[in-house]
Amino acid sequence: MNMTIHDDPVAVTVPASLAGKRVAVLGGTGPQGRGLARRFALAGLEVVIGSRDGERAVAMAEELTAEIGGPVGGGENAAVAAGADIVLLVVPWDGHARLVKELAHVLAGKVVVDCVNPLSFGKHGCSPILVEEGSAVEQAQMLLPDSVVVGAFNTISAVLLNDPEQGRIDTDVLVVGDVREATDLVQDLAATIPGVRGIFAGRQFNAHQVEAFTANLISMNRRYKAHAGIRVTDI
Amino acid sequence: MNMTIHDDPVAVTVPASLAGKRVAVLGGTGPQGRGLARRFALAGLEVVIGSRDGERAVAMAEELTAEIGGPVGGGENAAVAAGADIVLLVVPWDGHARLVKELAHVLAGKVVVDCVNPLSFGKHGCSPILVEEGSAVEQAQMLLPDSVVVGAFNTISAVLLNDPEQGRIDTDVLVVGDVREATDLVQDLAATIPGVRGIFAGRQFNAHQVEAFTANLISMNRRYKAHAGIRVTDI
Numbered sequence: 001m002n003m004t005i006h007d008d009p010v011a012v013t014v015p016a017s018l019a020g021k022r023v024a025v026l027g028g029t030g031p032q033g034r035g036l037a038r039r040f041a042l043a044g045l046e047v048v049i050g051s052r053d054g055e056r057a058v059a060m061a062e063e064l065t066a067e068i069g070g071p072v073g074g075g076e077n078a079a080v081a082a083g084a085d086i087v088l089l090v091v092p093w094d095g096h097a098r099l100v101k102e103l104a105h106v107l108a109g110k111v112v113v114d115c116v117n118p119l120s121f122g123k124h125g126c127s128p129i130l131v132e133e134g135s136a137v138e139q140a141q142m143l144l145p146d147s148v149v150v151g152a153f154n155t156i157s158a159v160l161l162n163d164p165e166q167g168r169i170d171t172d173v174l175v176v177g178d179v180r181e182a183t184d185l186v187q188d189l190a191a192t193i194p195g196v197r198g199i200f201a202g203r204q205f206n207a208h209q210v211e212a213f214t215a216n217l218i219s220m221n222r223r224y225k226a227h228a229g230i231r232v233t234d235i
Numbered sequence: 236m237n238m239t240i241h242d243d244p245v246a247v248t249v250p251a252s253l254a255g256k257r258v259a260v261l262g263g264t265g266p267q268g269r270g271l272a273r274r275f276a277l278a279g280l281e282v283v284i285g286s287r288d289g290e291r292a293v294a295m296a297e298e299l300t301a302e303i304g305g306p307v308g309g310g311e312n313a314a315v316a317a318g319a320d321i322v323l324l325v326v327p328w329d330g331h332a333r334l335v336k337e338l339a340h341v342l343a344g345k346v347v348v349d350c351v352n353p354l355s356f357g358k359h360g361c362s363p364i365l366v367e368e369g370s371a372v373e374q375a376q377m378l379l380p381d382s383v384v385v386g387a388f389n390t391i392s393a394v395l396l397n398d399p400e401q402g403r404i405d406t407d408v409l410v411v412g413d414v415r416e417a418t419d420l421v422q423d424l425a426a427t428i429p430g431v432r433g434i435f436a437g438r439q440f441n442a443h444q445v446e447a448f449t450a451n452l453i454s455m456n457r458r459y460k461a462h463a464g465i466r467v468t469d470i
Contacts, residue, residue: 126441206361220467
């Protein structure tokens with residue numbers, strides 16, 4: 001089992017709800033996962049990166065630790081999930097169900113944050129995949145009856161998350177879920193990224209269109225040469 | 236055929252693309268349609284309100300004309316659609332297909348702007364209705380092979396559109412469609428509302444999640460006591 005945790009304290013204040021909580025980012029070696037892990041570590045949270053390939057996760061964790069001067073751990077998915085309180089799923093859609101099934105036992109009792117966008121890419125652009133269960137979030141919840149699944153971080157740009165020149169990201173993270181305590185916690189997690197607000201955006205049965213909306217953001221990115229995101233107005 | 240057009244000139248500059256173009260708002264007696272007609276008339280556009288009940292449309296047109304001091308016309312749906320260049324559909328979802336079928340002949344050759352959100356309301360809140368054709372926009376396009384259908388104005392608050400104290404509405408209108416000339420025109424139409432940008436947000440096959448997203452906005456409105464909208468960031 002490859003697992004490295006650097007446990008030096010970081011001199012940043014984290015919200016009380018997240019104090020002492022370890023955040024695992026499964027799929028943390030991809031751009032979105034790397035960017036989220038990077039931002040959470042910058043905010044002073046204890047972060048571990050997971051991957052099917054534990055050595056890749058350790059290498060990415062060391063790269064991030066070197067970049068940001070704070071401790072990031074890494075290891076195989078199951079190991080880092082087992083040691084975490086909050087587990088983010090940031091894997092490609094086609095590996096989503098398999099990963100969730102494999103880890104159902106270690107994810108029991110935890111808050112699972114599904115960040116996966118079921119999308120396909122065709123010659124006219126990107127479009128949503130219809131998910132039998134309704135959404136990635138609902139699929140995960142069905143496969144994880146003993147976890148609380150929350151959807152979030154679907155619409156935040158990986159490029160901006162990873163850009164050292166972007167101290168702030170002025171966008172919102174839409175948080176969907178059925179358990180208030182868990183959606184509140186994930187809103188707090190989102191808000192650790194400077195410029196970001198975590199906004200409650202409905203129950204699990206309204207997760208699909210948030211996941212699918214990334215197809216629209218990709219269309220906007222192409223048209224406007226941007227890294228589009230969402231800010232909710234009047235809130 | 237009940238149809239009244241007040242054609243006094245209004246001293247407001249409209250964009251060149253909309254000069255001389257008449258805008259019909261079918262379903263203009265409902266809050267969303269009323270609010271859009273109101274804003275377009277305030278911007279100096281020639282606006283006609285349509286309804287199944289022509290007398291109700293005329294009454295609403297007279298009410299708006301009195302409120303804003305500019306001319307708004309009204310009449311039965313078919314009559315106002317026939318005389319317009321751009322036709323907005325702002326009817327309830329359960330009347331959408333029927334209305335579109337009935338008007339297919341008069342809508343031929345026009346830009347049809349579908350503003351309809353297929354939503355249902357249950358005890359746990361509002362959720363999207365799965366549309367066989369994919370979305371209201373795609374349903375309309377299938378039924379209107381000789382029109383160009385664009386989706387827009389799905390996420391803008393009817394309350395804010397109708398509020399005389401809201402001179403500006405700081406939100407974006409997401410515009411989806413397959414024909415650039417038509418989406419450009421509808422973006423210009425959106426931008427006649429002070430504070431609003433019309434943002435191209437993808438092709439028709441990505442209309443569903445924009446329509447469905449209104450369910451999330453309704454969830455946010457309940458949680459935050461707001462009239463939530465979307466601003467696209469980094470554009």
